[in-house]
Amino acid sequence: MISAINGPVIKGKNMTTFKMREMVTVGDKRLIGEVIILEGDIGTIQVYEETEGLKIGEVINPTGRPLSLNLGPGMLKNMFDGIQRPLEKIQEISPIFIPEGIGLLSIDDKKMWETVLSVKPGDALAAGCIFGTVSETEVIKNRLLVPPNLSGTVIEVVPDGSYTIDDVLVRISDHKNQVHELKMAHEWPIRTPRPNAYRKETLVPLITGQRVIDIFFPIAKGGTAAIPGGFGTGKTMTQHQLAKWSDADIIVYIGCGERGNEMTEVIEDFPKLIDPRSGKSIMERTVLIANTSNMPVAAREASIYTGITIAEYYRDMGYAVAMMADSTSRWAEALREISGRLEEMPAEEGYPAYLPSRIAEFYERAGSIETLGGDEGSITIIGAVSPAGGDFSEPVTENTKRFVNVFLALDKSLAYARHYPAINWLESYSGYIKILSDWYEDNVAEDCISLRNKMLELMYEENKLQEMVMLVGEDVLPDDQRWVLEIAKLIKVGYLQQNAYNKDDTYVPLEKQYAMLKAIEYLYERGREGLKLGIPTSQLKDLNIFGQFIKMKYTIPNDDLSGIDRLKDEIDQYFEVLFKKYEN
Incomplete structure (x- = not known):
């Protein structure tokens, strides 16, 4: 039960049976939280919803599983909050604010999807294999994946037709003769990277259509890039351009702690944008995640992991994914706020001592890979950084610089002179020039x-x-x-x-x-x-x-x-x- 409340941080007693990183429901409203510290029978939980109205003594209930996403058809063209709750569905419940205790809503479990299965009884299915397809949008086919922790022999297959994400499509028997059910969707913990066969060298650039990037400071597909800049230098605008025009198959755009009007602009503009490759709306291949500055701070910390887990899911289908995080500074500030409430020893500028390792863990989930099913996929991470006062020596920018290979430094003087993109050619660099040089020589020009x-x-x-x-x-x-x-x-x-x-x-x-x-x-x-x-x-x-x-x-x-x-x-x-x- 609850013994102490400090904003989004809750302490509970009699928690010896709980597990570290277990998802829990807190109080009578059943707010969603996650166990982050266990000391004896005292547990500390960060809650992903507003905790106003909670009382000492209310019950904390375990769920027996970590905070996970339901990955399946219905994510494209959709907009979620930091823990994958669809904002459109939330608006139907409460038109003005996100209400507390609405539960862990996810992708639509009522919608029927036209499904084509590609397996038959007797087929061997390894982890990560594709067993069917669903036309998720007019542009993208959702390739139905065997969860990375399952494999076996097909013993039953339903006929092709219309099904929901909760319908059983295939049954397989593993080497212990245990039967497992395969559905369109499966769950995966957000803090656990999805496995792959092996990592590959990034030898192809992400074409963005922006001259200063493509020619001067190219980003590799499967690479990492940071866009640091002070207020008003055009970080969001630059990321919008990359989201609109980059030649990735899937775009995952995370508005992390940004102003609501900026996300409103994304929601209004993106559906109107025509994808030059397909002639359809760019939303046909885009997932939006919004945790604006007035949303719960703990969910902001989770939003980055929500985005990268969704990106890994589409990568495992063999797609090239570009993920835009705007901005990682707000994410780091959420870490700092929660760390302060946990009374942890602060490091530089009040950020927790584990800030560098968290930034490294996030950017490490980028890369070009061979999937478990034998396809090629990639995730390119482009993170905006918002240093206070445009000071690039502050901890988030400095640590990000250590772990990314492209640094696109935005310049206040260029932005104020209306020079966009305001990328300073003297401070920026790309670590991919050498490995991409052969591609440019073969596909653009020798010189x-x-x-x-x-x-x-x-x-x-x-x-x-x-x-x-x-x-x-x-x-x-x-x-x-x-x-x-x-x-x-x-x-x-x-x-x-x-x-x-x-x-x-x-x-x-x-x-x-x-x-x-x-x-x-x-x-x-x-x-x-x-x-x-x-x-x-x-x-x-x-x-x-x-x-x-x-x-x-x-x-x-x-x-x-x-x-x-x-x-x-x-x-x-x-x-x-x-x-x-x-x-x-």
Whole structure:
């Protein structure tokens, strides 16, 4: 029974029969909680609902199982809270707020799904094998999985037809002659990673259509990335772009501790977005999880694990999953609040000492794998980080940086200058350049990575020159350095800056991304030829040509790049006339 109440943290006595991490129901309202500490007969529980109105002496009931998700058809196109309760169904029960004690609602157990089974009596089914399919949406087929902890020989199969997630579809007999029932859905604990056959090296990029990411700081499919930035720098907007346009099969988007209006924007915008691959709504392949800032803090801590468990479920079907967590800082703050209520010894800035290991455990669940059933699947984790005051030296950002391979640092000054995505090219990096270089050489161009490196070097050089310009002014610089400044400015405005509201610029295919950067390099090299002839930068810079370069992201369609060739012809015509004048 309850002996102490401290916000979402409850202490109970006479709990010797309870298990660590067991899911429990607390009090007369039967609030959902989880055992997190056991000391003798005293247990500590974190409750995933509001605890207002609980009283000392109310009963704590065990369930005999850990906090788990019901994984099956019906998750796509849906929106859940931090412990997988569907918000649409909750709204029918209580239109304004989430009521206490509504229980562990899950995916719809009444809906009939048209099911096609692919096994027959006598077939051997190993753990993780696919035994049938359901058209979960118009775009995605849900491949019905044997739970990872079951295997055996098929002894009974129902005929193809319409069934609910609770109907028994297949019965199997294991090596002990015990009979197990296979349904569309099965449960899995959120804190236990789902097993796989083995991990594979990540050799393919996640194509996002964002130039600064795809060419300069690519993310591998099955990789990890962090997007840190202070308030107003565009973390959520950048993640929305990645969720909308990345070439993953499934999107899992977690709004963790963010403002309600941001999640409202997601709910309103995503159904209207047309998936460029299927022509259908992007919600056909999206799962939304919302634990906004006014929802229970303990459920916020669980929401990250809910999202990654759902992602692993679709990965095990052989899909490439992209998971967006916005933001892991709010998750870390939930850890800090619960740790404080548990009276644990605080570490740096009040965060618990186990913060680094929790962040590492989360990002470790990303990766490209061979599934137990022999397919290939992947999870790419892209986590936003919200350091207070934009301070990247604070614990969450620093520890995240240790465990991710792509760091997309958002810059306040770029955001305030309306340069989006506000990714700072000097502080950002990608650890996947080396392993992805072969893919870029084979699928984009042989010199794609070397071109990227050359342009980044120009940006680094421009940064050094800007320090001199601030001291002595641009006019005293030699012409070759002034030319670097002009080209770097062109790269910033004409290439790295991208307009999410323009139909041709919101998503840019890799072919156009490369062609645009190659054209800028061509202009740079022609200008260097002119410098050798003694032509001043003021003459090399033709305002008409530079203006066309800045506008080419809008004026040249994604499916017709002939305009870039015409632009190169204009460059040649201009420089040939200029060269003749100075040669004579």
